[in-house]
Amino acid sequence: MTDRWERDVPVYNVPIWTKPFKVLMSLGGIALLLTLYREVVGLGPASGMNDAYAWGIWKTFNVMTLTGLGSGAFAIGISAWLFKQSKLHTVMRIALLTSFLAYLSGLIMIGIDVGRPWNIYWLVTPWNWNPHSPLLEVMFCMPAYAMLPLLLENVPPVLEYFHRNKPGTREFVEKCEKIIIAGYPFIVALAYILPAMHQSSLGALMLLAGDKVNPLWQTPFLPLLYVWAAAYLGVCCVAGTLLFTCLMWKRPYDMDVLVLLNKICAWLVGTWILFRMLDIVISGRLGFAFSADIFAGLFWMEMLFLGVGLYMLIDSAKLRNARLMFHAHVLIGVGGLLYRFNPTTLAFQPKPGAFYFPSAMELLISIGFVSLAIAGFCVAVKLLAILPAPTYTWFQMEAHESKLKALNRDEKVGELVTANNFSD
Amino acid sequence: MELTRREALKKFATGTGAAVATAGLTTIALPGSANAEVEFKEAPKNAVSLLYDATRCIGCKSCVAACAEANNLQPDTSLSGGLHQAPADLNAFTKNIIKLYKPADGRGWSYVKQQCMQCVDPTCVAGCSFFALTKRPEDGVVWWNASKCMGCRYCEISCPFHVPKFQWEGFNPKIVKCEMCKERLAVGKQPACTSVCPVQAVVFGTREQNLAEAKRRIAENPDKYYQNKIYGETDGGGTQNLYLSHVPFEKLGLPDLGTESIPSKYMKWQRKLYSFLVVPTVLYVTMVGVIRGNWKEHKHHMEEEQKKTGLRPQL
Numbered sequence: 001m002t003d004r005w006e007r008d009v010p011v012y013n014v015p016i017w018t019k020p021f022k023v024l025m026s027l028g029g030i031a032l033l034l035t036l037y038r039e040v041v042g043l044g045p046a047s048g049m050n051d052a053y054a055w056g057i058w059k060t061f062n063v064m065t066l067t068g069l070g071s072g073a074f075a076i077g078i079s080a081w082l083f084k085q086s087k088l089h090t091v092m093r094i095a096l097l098t099s100f101l102a103y104l105s106g107l108i109m110i111g112i113d114v115g116r117p118w119n120i121y122w123l124v125t126p127w128n129w130n131p132h133s134p135l136l137e138v139m140f141c142m143p144a145y146a147m148l149p150l151l152l153e154n155v156p157p158v159l160e161y162f163h164r165n166k167p168g169t170r171e172f173v174e175k176c177e178k179i180i181i182a183g184y185p186f187i188v189a190l191a192y193i194l195p196a197m198h199q200s201s202l203g204a205l206m207l208l209a210g211d212k213v214n215p216l217w218q219t220p221f222l223p224l225l226y227v228w229a230a231a232y233l234g235v236c237c238v239a240g241t242l243l244f245t246c247l248m249w250k251r252p253y254d255m256d257v258l259v260l261l262n263k264i265c266a267w268l269v270g271t272w273i274l275f276r277m278l279d280i281v282i283s284g285r286l287g288f289a290f291s292a293d294i295f296a297g298l299f300w301m302e303m304l305f306l307g308v309g310l311y312m313l314i315d316s317a318k319l320r321n322a323r324l325m326f327h328a329h330v331l332i333g334v335g336g337l338l339y340r341f342n343p344t345t346l347a348f349q350p351k352p353g354a355f356y357f358p359s360a361m362e363l364l365i366s367i368g369f370v371s372l373a374i375a376g377f378c379v380a381v382k383l384l385a386i387l388p389a390p391t392y393t394w395f396q397m398e399a400h401e402s403k404l405k406a407l408n409r410d411e412k413v414g415e416l417v418t419a420n421n422f423s424d
Numbered sequence: 425m426e427l428t429r430r431e432a433l434k435k436f437a438t439g440t441g442a443a444v445a446t447a448g449l450t451t452i453a454l455p456g457s458a459n460a461e462v463e464f465k466e467a468p469k470n471a472v473s474l475l476y477d478a479t480r481c482i483g484c485k486s487c488v489a490a491c492a493e494a495n496n497l498q499p500d501t502s503l504s505g506g507l508h509q510a511p512a513d514l515n516a517f518t519k520n521i522i523k524l525y526k527p528a529d530g531r532g533w534s535y536v537k538q539q540c541m542q543c544v545d546p547t548c549v550a551g552c553s554f555f556a557l558t559k560r561p562e563d564g565v566v567w568w569n570a571s572k573c574m575g576c577r578y579c580e581i582s583c584p585f586h587v588p589k590f591q592w593e594g595f596n597p598k599i600v601k602c603e604m605c606k607e608r609l610a611v612g613k614q615p616a617c618t619s620v621c622p623v624q625a626v627v628f629g630t631r632e633q634n635l636a637e638a639k640r641r642i643a644e645n646p647d648k649y650y651q652n653k654i655y656g657e658t659d660g661g662g663t664q665n666l667y668l669s670h671v672p673f674e675k676l677g678l679p680d681l682g683t684e685s686i687p688s689k690y691m692k693w694q695r696k697l698y699s700f701l702v703v704p705t706v707l708y709v710t711m712v713g714v715i716r717g718n719w720k721e722h723k724h725h726m727e728e729e730q731k732k733t734g735l736r737p738q739l
Contacts, residue, residue: 208581
């Protein structure tokens with residue numbers, strides 16, 4: 001393989017309205033309808049939540065867990081901009097897009113989950129804030145991150161689209177680009193400080209739950225472990241998406257960049273496992289890992305996914321094997337998501353006899369908004385230059401486009417000829 | 425590559441160092457502000473309090489009925505088949521409840537009253553984004569404010585006593601919890617539950633009065649009470665409502681929390697990191713510096729690419 005990712009190129013030879021896309025959109029449509037129902041009747045009839053398990057999967061999975069996968073722009077951006085891994089600049093756009101969509105769907109879920117959403121407007125009045133609340137930190141930083149740095153960093157591909165397809169807008173686009181370039185370092189730095197703060201605060205949320213969280217997860221280092229897990233989850237989401245899209249749309253892949261991503265991910269996962277184990281051993285909680293209960297089982301399940309995933313990451317980087325690499329990222333993803341989900345739900349024991357299982361409606365809404373994010377991704381990569389490719393792909397795309405235009409003209413001419421024949 | 429990474433790390437190290445130094449300075453310069461909140465908190469001087477004595481309670485539940493009446497709560501009839509008020513637990517219709525603890529052998533049973541403990545350092549207030557739950561400085565009662573609450577239910581997640589409850593039905597849900605009959609307190613009356621108790625199993629007073637009363641009862645009957653302990657004196661950083669019992673407190677749903685409050689126990693580091701946003705600001709400024717340095721190089725690289733391929737550079 002000698003292909004290099006040099007430039008981001010749209011997926012130009014695939015239609016947008018495919019069958020999977022229609023399925024995703026209808027799942028999203030169902031979720032929107034059910035959301036209306038939830039807003040009218042309240043949270044109780046729509047979900048499995050109760051006073052003991054007051055947070056259901058909308059918050060614990062869609063927000064606290066899945067935004068970990070949306071931290072690709074955070075982790076890869078830091079590697080590219082702060083640690084000068086210049087090879088990674090070509091995969092920044094996909095990282096930014098996946099992050100933006102993951103956060104957007106998460107933010108919508110917060111809005112659906114809270115019972116009195118009309119009071120969210122207090123966010124714009126800092127004198128009403130409780131500065132020590134981890135939830136305030138999350139509620140402020142998450143939208144701030146998604147709507148400022150993430151959104152702004154996702155603007156250049158859109159501007160580029162207009163520049164290429166709508167010649168009339170070129171002057172305006174160039175003006176916008178100048179403004180963005182002037183502020184870029186400030187925006188980019190904001191894109192690292194905000195997620196570092198709110199991804200750790202997502203972990204800090206569970207600190208106040210105290211002993212309700214199983215000792216294997218409850219630790220003062222929960223915020224650090226959460227943001228760390230977000231970092232490797234972000235990398236593995238981007239790497240996994242890259243591998244998957246290359247396979248699906250038959251695009252060439254750049255092994256060097258993928259191996260670099262593997263190394264970053266492996267380094268993060270390795271140190272994370274080490275730190276987590278040290279924390280448990282030093283604070284004397286190791287005994288809980290060997291008690292015969294479901295929590296010890298969950299703990300070892302996490303460790304198994306992450307441990308095997310780590311081994312496969314290192315192995316696939318050595319072998320430069322794309323298939324193995326993809327499987328490694330899936331395993332790391334499952335392990336990391338499990339870690340972030342466990343203290344909020346599975347290893348959260350509010351009181352004896354308490355039970356929670358998401359209702360069908362709850363599940364459908366949760367799935368629906370994830371589907372919408374995926375559908376958004378599918379549209380964006382086909383219209384905009386998001387996915388990385390060798391430069392020659394760009395010229396192939398231009399050739400393909402002009403051929404298509406010519407073909408259309410020929411068809412029109414052909415139609416005219418047949419019409420004339422009939423009149424004769 | 426090695427050198428540049430070291431440079432980046434160096435810049436980080438200086439940034440972090442500066443942050444630590446500034447944070448240290450602010451701690452010295454402003455001892456009365458943010459950091460002081462981490463220290464041990466004390467109840468307000470006129471903190472109102474309930475003292476519940478499980479050895480006296482006869483389980484008549486008149487306090488449950490009086491509470492519902494005083495607070496205009498619809499009676500929860502779920503355990504009586506719709507006949508009379510018989511709630512299963514604290515819930516959206518119940519701010520106060522009498523429960524029975526009875527072990528399998530029937531010995532050492534006890535009633536227990538459950539309502540908000542009015543913690544000295546409440547976990548629910550510590551987590552509440554806009555102080556929809558606040559501790560009144562005058563009497564220490566934790567109030568709920570409908571116009572500030574966004575219904576996130578973090579108070580339910582964090583309360584170690586499972587007190588705040590949420591109205592799961594309807595489009596305008598509220599948080600329901602004991603506020604010590606704040607309307608009655610305002611006109612100089614005592615809370616409904618203490619006003620009707622026929623055996624003074626629950627009495628109203630200031631926290632100081634009730635602590636003295638509890639100590640008096642223990643001194644009078646040294647063997648009567650479990651560990652001769654007043655639950656709430658120091659538990660979980662102290663609570664305004666106090667308990668005496670002849671059975672272990674854990675059996676009555678009063679968990680062993682240690683003497684430190686949950687917010688100060690778990691949020692120490694979090695609070696220091698965010699005090700005056702010093703650490704985040706220093707980190708941000710450092711990162712802008714590093715990125716601006718690398719930005720020039722990136723721009724140069726983009727220009728070269730443009731020359732090579734003749735295509736517009738991609739940001």
